[in-house]
Amino acid sequence: ETGYFTYDPGFLSTASCHSQLTYLDGKNGKLMYRGYPIEQLAEKSNFLEVAYLMLYGELPQQQQLEEFRRIIIHHTMLNESLKSFFRGFYHDAHPMAIMVGVVGSLSAFYHDSTDINNPRHREIAAHRMIAKMPSIAAASYKHSVGEPQVYPDNSLSYTGNLLNMMFAVPCEPFVLNPVAEKALDLIFILHIDHEQNASTSTVRLAGSSGANPFACIASGIAALWGPAHGGANEAVLNMLDEIGDIANVPKYLARAKDKNDPFRLMGFGHRVYKNYDPRARIIREMCHEVLEKLGDANDPRFELALKLEEIALNDEYFVKRKLYPNVDFYSGLIYRALGIPTNMFTVMFAIARTVGWVSQWMEMISEDNQRIGRPRQLYVGEKERNYVPIDKRG
Numbered sequence: 361e362t363g364y365f366t367y368d369p370g371f372l373s374t375a376s377c378h379s380q381l382t383y384l385d386g387k388n389g390k391l392m393y394r395g396y397p398i399e400q401l402a403e404k405s406n407f408l409e410v411a412y413l414m415l416y417g418e419l420p421q422q423q424q425l426e427e428f429r430r431i432i433i434h435h436t437m438l439n440e441s442l443k444s445f446f447r448g449f450y451h452d453a454h455p456m457a458i459m460v461g462v463v464g465s466l467s468a469f470y471h472d473s474t475d476i477n478n479p480r481h482r483e484i485a486a487h488r489m490i491a492k493m494p495s496i497a498a499a500s501y502k503h504s505v506g507e508p509q510v511y512p513d514n515s516l517s518y519t520g521n522l523l524n525m526m527f528a529v530p531c532e533p534f535v536l537n538p539v540a541e542k543a544l545d546l547i548f549i550l551h552i553d554h555e556q557n558a559s560t561s562t563v564r565l566a567g568s569s570g571a572n573p574f575a576c577i578a579s580g581i582a583a584l585w586g587p588a589h590g591g592a593n594e595a596v597l598n599m600l601d602e603i604g605d606i607a608n609v610p611k612y613l614a615r616a617k618d619k620n621d622p623f624r625l626m627g628f629g630h631r632v633y634k635n636y637d638p639r640a641r642i643i644r645e646m647c648h649e650v651l652e653k654l655g656d657a658n659d660p661r662f663e664l665a666l667k668l669e670e671i672a673l674n675d676e677y678f679v680k681r682k683l684y685p686n687v688d689f690y691s692g693l694i695y696r697a698l699g700i701p702t703n704m705f706t707v708m709f710a711i712a713r714t715v716g717w718v719s720q721w722m723e724m725i726s727e728d729n730q731r732i733g734r735p736r737q738l739y740v741g742e743k744e745r746n747y748v749p750i751d752k753r754g
């Protein structure tokens with residue numbers, strides 16, 4: 361019992377920390393940020409308002425939200441010296457490789473937000489990370505397509521600014537699509553935090569050593585990149601392109617069940633959810649609406665995804681193992697419809713999850729008697745033995 365929620369006794373022994381941020385009920389497919397159900401936040405709130413909620417614990421009053429937005433847009437610019445850093449990467453560098461490098465370097469530029477024992481430094485670092493991730497993401501994308509970087513336009517919304525920095529070019533006016541702007545804002549809300557997933561636990565462990573906040577977020581970006589985690593949204597689209605046609609679905613489902621085949625049904629399954637991922641349910645509904653509005657309703661990949669989901673959800677292997685679509689199964693289809701290239705899908709995830717990472721880092725680093733994380737292991741190696749000189753080995 362934790363006062364409000366009951367956990368299975370076995371769960372408590374695996375819990376790595378206490379947190380007031382996010383509640384996850386994997387059995388019933390429930391997710392709440394600071395006590396608010398994700399469905400209500402997705403329907404009624406916006407990304408910056410939820411970011412405020414995660415950082416400060418309460419929904420903001422109008423004036424607090426306006427002040428928070430003013431602070432965030434104040435930090436959207438990047439230090440001009442970083443331009444040469446972006447230029448140093450090969451043109452075909454994966455944007456996640458650039459993100460890890462650039463974010464990790466920020467402590468070299470922003471010395472007034474690296475003293476983790478100074479609450480003001482901590483808050484500025486959190487604001488800087490939330491504000492600069494879209495600018496770094498867009499600059500990483502522009503480098504990969506050989507176009508000039510676009511500076512932030514602080515008259516735009518958080519997602520409007522990101523789309524502008526990604527797709528505007530100096531030679532013609534950029535027309536922001538409100539459908540894309542709103543769809544991205546909603547997807548970002550759904551990706552903000554998710555308890556102790558691999559990347560968030562990585563950020564907490566890095567932070568527990570006293571590393572500066574930018575280094576901690578860079579470690580989270582690195583962990584998120586893996587195809588079993590945040591890289592799954594990119595892997596789902598690559599998988600749908602590889603399957604190609606509904607006729608091939610049985611062959612790929614057979615591969616997913618074959619323990620000798622490394623192929624997994626990307627976008628399916630979850631370590632915690634043994635029910636439908638509530639975020640996937642929201643994104644699935646939104647996917648159809650966005651594709652309709654953007655004129656991609658007949659995207660064969662969407663039809664294929666719906667058919668793949670229908671077949672898998674009626675397949676004994678998936679039903680018995682409680683494998684349902686997760687947040688990554690549909691998000692890539694929407695990103696693709698918004699014109700975002702596949703290699704930027706996980707970058708989108710990283711932008712949104714930065715709010716969860718900095719909130720979890722702030723919660724941990726502000727604790728009294730905060731100690732370094734130190735997971736232990738079961739040793740299953742050789743018994744003690746004596747050294748053998750090289751001429752006696754063999």
Ligand code: SDX
Binds near residue numbers: 681686
């Ligand atoms: C995210 O942790 C988080 O909260 C992550 C995340 C977040 O917001 O931070 O929700 C975001 O990372 C979502 C997950 C994205 N990844 C994918 O979609 C990749 C495909 N999924 C699998 O790799 C897998 O489901 C994982 C990695 C997500 C979970 O791995 P687990 O915990 O090892 O899976 P499990 O214990 O539930 O597996 C039970 C069984 C096993 O088979 P058996 O040993 O019982 O025979 O199901 C099998 C698994 O092999 N299985 C799959 C499968 N996922 C699990 N078989 C085929 N295809 C799959 N996708």
